[in-house]
Amino acid sequence: xxxxxxxxxxxxxxxxxxxxxxxxxxxxxxxxxxxxxxxxxxxxxxxxxxxxxxxxxxxxxxxxxxxxxxxxxxxxxxxxxxxxxxxxxxxxxxxxxxxxxxxxxxxxxxxxxxxxxxxxxxxxxxxxxxxxxxxxxxxxxxxxxxxxxxxxxxxxxxxxxxxxxxxxxxxxxxxxxxxxx
Numbered sequence: 001x002x003x004x005x006x007x008x009x010x011x012x013x014x015x016x017x018x019x020x021x022x023x024x025x026x027x028x029x030x031x032x033x034x035x036x037x038x039x040x041x042x043x044x045x046x047x048x049x050x051x052x053x054x055x056x057x058x059x060x061x062x063x064x065x066x067x068x069x070x071x072x073x074x075x076x077x078x079x080x081x082x083x084x085x086x087x088x089x090x091x092x093x094x095x096x097x098x099x100x101x102x103x104x105x106x107x108x109x110x111x112x113x114x115x116x117x118x119x120x121x122x123x124x125x126x127x128x129x130x131x132x133x134x135x136x137x138x139x140x141x142x143x144x145x146x147x148x149x150x151x152x153x154x155x156x157x158x159x160x161x162x163x164x165x166x167x168x169x170x171x172x173x174x175x176x177x178x179x180x181x
Contacts, residue, residue: 004089007037007081021061028058029065033078040079041072138175140165147175 018026031050035042048055066073137150144165146156155175157165 004085007078007085013077017065024054025058025061028054029062032062032066033075036074036078037082041074042066043071044073047073149177153177 018029021029028051032042032047035046035050039046047059051058066075139148140146141148141154144157145162146154148154155177157175161175
């Protein structure tokens with residue numbers, strides 16, 4: 001089986017954890033996370049290789065983000081996220097390969113627009129919108145210069161609305177009462 005090429009990354013947590021660091025330290029920290037992702041654990045020699053001649057300066061600022069045991073270093077959050085991802089992928093694979101799968105293992109979790117209870121589902125989207133507009137009583141006038149609302153009142157279309165209608169896809173329900181664009 002191929003190695004999983006991804007892990008979840010939480011930008012908010014990252015930013016709050018490195019806000020006090022300069023760009024150089026932030027970049028070094030991310031490089032070490034990538035090294036850990038690929039190797040699982042790092043030795044001090046590997047860390048020195050990544051940090052180069054700035055090792056003393058940078059490591060003193062970011063070493064608190066890593067745990068150490070028996071000469072190996074790792075970021076605990078990355079280790080946990082990687083394990084969660086492995087477990088999740090295994091569960092998806094097991095679901096897909098289970099004997100009661102029948103090829104569509106996610107059908108109970110997902111909507112199927114073909115089986116929709118929407119009474120417009122047999123129409124394409126533009127025809128469905130037109131039927132919905134008519135049902136609401138909202139329609140364009142015959143000359144297409146105004147919209148007629150369900151209560152019988154009408155409103156002239158502005159230049160922007162007319163232009164969008166000529167370009168296609170502009171529907172009567174887009175018009176807001178009292179707003180002429």
